[in-house]
Amino acid sequence: MKDKKDRRRKRQLQSDRKKAMIQSLKPLLWAFATWFILNAILHLPGIKEPFNEAFVAFTTHAAYRFGRVLFVPIEMSSVPFLTVNGFNMQVIMECTAYTFYLFAILLVVFARWPLRHKIRGLGIILAGIFLINNLRFISMGYLGSYRPDLFDLVHDIVWNVLFGFMVFGLWAWQEVTAHRITPQADSVKQPPGTSKQG
Numbered sequence: 001m002k003d004k005k006d007r008r009r010k011r012q013l014q015s016d017r018k019k020a021m022i023q024s025l026k027p028l029l030w031a032f033a034t035w036f037i038l039n040a041i042l043h044l045p046g047i048k049e050p051f052n053e054a055f056v057a058f059t060t061h062a063a064y065r066f067g068r069v070l071f072v073p074i075e076m077s078s079v080p081f082l083t084v085n086g087f088n089m090q091v092i093m094e095c096t097a098y099t100f101y102l103f104a105i106l107l108v109v110f111a112r113w114p115l116r117h118k119i120r121g122l123g124i125i126l127a128g129i130f131l132i133n134n135l136r137f138i139s140m141g142y143l144g145s146y147r148p149d150l151f152d153l154v155h156d157i158v159w160n161v162l163f164g165f166m167v168f169g170l171w172a173w174q175e176v177t178a179h180r181i182t183p184q185a186d187s188v189k190q191p192p193g194t195s196k197q198g
Contacts, residue, residue, distance in 0.1 A: 027110040034110070035103050052093045056080045059096040059133070066134035074141070084141020087148075097133040100167050104129060107171045113178040121174035128170050132163065 042051055060079045067074030067084065075083040080091035108122040136159050144151045 027107070027112060030110045031103065031106040034106050035099075038102060038106075039099065055096045055098050056091050056093060060091045062130065063091070063134050063137040067138055070138070072138050072141075074138070082137060082141070084138055085145040087141045087144035089137070089141060089144065091137075095137075097129055097163060100129050100133075100163050101126065104167055104171070107167075108174075111171075111175065111178070113174070117174070117178045121171075121178070124174065125167065125170045128166060129163075132166055 042048060057079045060076060060082060063082060064074055064076040073085050077083070082089045082091060104125045105122065108118050108125065111118065111121070113121060140151065140155055140159075143154055
C-alpha cells in the first residue's frame with residue numbers, strides 16, 4: 001500500500017516538474033515564434049530595402065564613432081565602408097546584429113518579469129549587444145590586417161556563436177535576477193492556524 005502511494009507521489013512530482021518546465025519554456029517559445037514571423041516580415045519587398053539601409057547606416061556610424069572614442073585607427077569613407085588598421089571592410093546587413101537585437105527585445109517582452117526589471121534588463125542586453133558588435137568590427141579589422149586568411153572563419157562562425165551565447169547569457173542572468181527580486185506567491189507566509197485558500 002505504501003509502495004503504491006510512493007509511486008503515485010513520484011508520478012505526480014514528475015508530472016508537476018514537466019508542467020513547470022513547459023511553463024518556464026513558454027516565454028522562449030513565444031519569443032522564437034514571434035522572432036521568426038518578424039524576420040519574415042522584414043524580408044518582404046518594400047520593407048527589406050529601407051530597413052536594411054537604415055540599420056546598416058546606424059551600425060556603420062556606431063562602429064566608426066565607437067572606434068574613434070577608443071582611439072582606434074578607423075576611417076569611414078562613406079556608408080557602408082570602414083577601414084580598421086588599414087583593413088577595408090564593408091558592413092552588410094548580417095554584420096549589424098539586427099537578429100540579435102530583435103530576439104533580445106522579444107525575449108524581454110515575453111519574459112515574466114516586473115515592468116521595471118524588463119526596462120532595466122532590456123537596456124542591459126541591448127547595451128551589451130551594441131558594445132560587443134562594435135568591438136567585433138574593431139577586432140575583425142585588426143584580424144584582417146594581420147591574418148586575412150582567418151577573417152571569414154572568425155567572422156562567420158566564431159562571432160555568431162559568441163553572440164548567441166552572450167545574448168542567452170545576458171537574458172539568463174536577468175531571468176535569475178528577476179526571480180530573485182520577485183516575491184513568489186507560494187513563499188508568502190500564512191499566519192499560524194490558517195490555511196491557504198485555492
